[in-house]
Amino acid sequence: MASVFLYHVVGDLTVGKPEMVEFLETETVESAIRAIGESTEGGIPVWKRRPSQHVGVFENGEMRQQRFVGILNSLDIVAFLARSECLEDQDKAMKTPVSEVVGPNNTLLRQVDPGTRLIDALEMMKQGVKRLLVAKSVVWKGMSKRFSILYNGKWLKNIDTATGSSNNLSANTNRPSSSSTPIRDKFCCLSREDVIRFLIGCLGALAPLPLSSISSLGVINPNYYCIEASLPAIEAIQKFPKDPSAVAVVERMPDGQCKIIGDISATKLWKCDYLAAAWALANLSAGQFVMGVEDNVTSRSLPDFDVNSTVGGDDKLGNGGGGLARLKKFSSRSIGFFSNNTSPSFGVSRSMYRGRSAPLTCKVTSSLAAVMAQMLSHRATHVWVIEDESDDVLVGVLGYADILVAVTKLPAAPIPSNRSSEAFGSEIQT
Numbered sequence: 002m003a004s005v006f007l008y009h010v011v012g013d014l015t016v017g018k019p020e021m022v023e024f025l026e027t028e029t030v031e032s033a034i035r036a037i038g039e040s041t042e043g044g045i046p047v048w049k050r051r052p053s054q055h056v057g058v059f060e061n062g063e064m065r066q067q068r069f070v071g072i073l074n075s076l077d078i079v080a081f082l083a084r085s086e087c088l089e090d091q092d093k094a095m096k097t098p099v100s101e102v103v104g105p106n107n108t109l110l111r112q113v114d115p116g117t118r119l120i121d122a123l124e125m126m127k128q129g130v131k132r133l134l135v136a137k138s139v140v141w142k143g144m145s146k147r148f149s150i151l152y153n154g155k156w157l158k159n160i161d162t163a164t165g166s167s168n169n170l171s172a173n174t175n176r177p178s179s180s181s182t183p184i185r186d187k188f189c190c191l192s193r194e195d196v197i198r199f200l201i202g203c204l205g206a207l208a209p210l211p212l213s214s215i216s217s218l219g220v221i222n223p224n225y226y227c228i229e230a231s232l233p234a235i236e237a238i239q240k241f242p243k244d245p246s247a248v249a250v251v252e253r254m255p256d257g258q259c260k261i262i263g264d265i266s267a268t269k270l271w272k273c274d275y276l277a278a279a280w281a282l283a284n285l286s287a288g289q290f291v292m293g294v295e296d297n298v299t300s301r302s303l304p305d306f307d308v309n310s311t312v313g314g315d316d317k318l319g320n321g322g323g324g325l326a327r328l329k330k331f332s333s334r335s336i337g338f339f340s341n342n343t344s345p346s347f348g349v350s351r352s353m354y355r356g357r358s359a360p361l362t363c364k365v366t367s368s369l370a371a372v373m374a375q376m377l378s379h380r381a382t383h384v385w386v387i388e389d390e391s392d393d394v395l396v397g398v399l400g401y402a403d404i405l406v407a408v409t410k411l412p413a414a415p416i417p418s419n420r421s422s423e424a425f426g427s428e429i430q431t
Contacts, residue, residue: 003203003206003207003408004206005119005200005203005206005207006118006119006120006123006409007118007119007120009118009119010115010116010117010118010119011113011114011115011116011117011118011119011122011133011135011191012115012116012135013119013199014119014191014195014196014199015115015135015137015189015191018135018189018190018191018195019189020137020187020188020189021046021134021188021189021190023046023048024036024045024046024047024048024073024099025047025048025049025050026047026048026049026050026070026098026099026100026103027050027098027099027100028098028099029095029096029097029098029099030078030081030082030094030095030096030097030098030099030102031095031096032099033045033073033078033099033102034075034078034275037073037074037075037078037271038271038272041192041194041195041380042074042131042192042193042194042267042382043074043075043076043267043268043270043271043382044072044073044074044075044131044267045072045073045074046069046070046071046072046109046110046132046190047069047070047071047072047073047099047100047103048068048069048070049068049069049070050068051068062112065112065134066107066110066111066112067107069107069109069110070100070103070105070107071103071104071105071106071107071109072103072106072109072110072131072132073099073102073103074246074267075267075270075271075272075273075275076238076241076246076265076266076267076270077102077103077104077267078102078275079270079273079275079278079279079282080238080241080279080282081094081097081101081102081279082094082275082276082278082279083235083238083279083280083282083283084283085283087279088279088280088283091276106243108129108130109129109130109131109132110130110131110132110133110134110190111125111130111132111133111134112133112134112135112136112188113125113133113134113135114135114136115135115136120409122191122196123196123405123408123409124409126193126196126401126402126405127402127405127406127409129244129402131192131193131244132190132191132192133190133191134188134189134190135188135189135190135191136187136188137187137188137189193382193401193402193405194376194377194380194382194401196405197373197376197377197401197404198377200373200408201370201373201374201377204370207408210369210407210408210410211368211369211370211373212368212369212370213368213369214365214366214367214368214369215363215365215367215368215369215372215386215399215407216365216366218369218407218410220369220399220403220404220406220407220410221365221386221396221397221398221399221403222397222398222399222400222403223396223397224397225249225385225395225397225398226240226241226242226247226248226249227248227249227250227251227259227261227395228240228248228249228250228251228265228287229250229251229252229253229287230250230251230252230262230286230287230288230291230292231286231287231288232286232287233285233286233287234265234281234282234283234285234286234287234289234290235282235283236287237250237265237282237287238265238282244400244401244402245266245382245383245398245400245401246266246267246268246382247264247265247266247267247268247382247383247398248264248265248266249261249263249264249360249385249395249398250262250263250264250265250287250288250290250291251395252288254394258391258394258395259394259395260392260393260394260395261360261362261385261387261393261395262288262291262292262360262393263288263290263291263292263359263360264291264360264385265282265287265290265291266382266383267382268379268380268381268382268383269291271380291360360385361375361376361379361381361383361384361385362384362385362386362387362393363375363384363385363386363387363399364386364387364388364389365386365387365388365389365396366389367386369404369407369408372384372399372404373404376401376404382400382401383398383399383400383401384398384399385397385398385399386398386399
């Protein structure tokens, strides 16, 4: 076990994190879209309102945990807006409270003390926890073997190192000491992305794991969900997994293997035009949805539809700002996909569509460090794994939970590595 997991605590990762503002289940879908655009992992925690009898009263961790409803992501909203009744009355749909959209799951968030060891926090996340709620503190006297803890922008001397007591330091390596003054009812929220971002700054302490291939570590998840490109895109949400929240769109090859051409995921829809994406999800095939459909190609087959866009504005919601509503032709630009004006119809010269709609992939021989860097640079919750010598033949998927399993596993024997730092840099997809 790498020492970084034993001698660091959750409080180390909260430096500079903003105070969490609760998003209540009574808020509207329209408000949720704005909040999701500013969130991590394309999702926001949703809370029940504090009971009136508890207002002004100190709320303990158990009471707060009971108020947590679940995590609402961009795909949940697009799937909701793709319902026939929502497409018929978009204004009403946007005013719907999120309590009717979010899937209740009280286990996705856990409140922890700032002095919780990093290894214990990782174990929670490996078991399915996606957010850690950490109390903000005025003073934090953390525990570190080699250096003092930086908290709230100030270097604070560790008591054990200041007194020179080697005995106390040895004892504290087995159990973290938390001596903090919490600010009542003020918390920050840590995501798995925050943890991965912290770990990528500690790659040296994790050697030799970072430069080992993901196949040699055995962390590729072969149990992925997929849908054929010719099927209606709406069928994807009928089999949607919760982690990672993604379905691969594939073309079936003669030998039975699947070639990935895109994916339908919360990450891809994170900052899209939600109303346009909902219409596309309800009316297009999965292949058309992920590859993009051009105005000049579909002028006869795709009708005009009202997305309540404001003229002269770039409102992501498509229904605010007080401008004049106009009819809008659906295209890949409406969802936010990159495309070319000269792109041909679906199924021809597919390489010209490559852009934002292209899935994020790595090879089975990619190093763990390269995959971590990919996920962070693209702010993605997952990476699709393809064969090394093939053309986008899908073999599995790698999500945040798989990464956390990889960095905490104990290799049975030294793992060979034939990669140099230059090789690592060339693997990162830009």
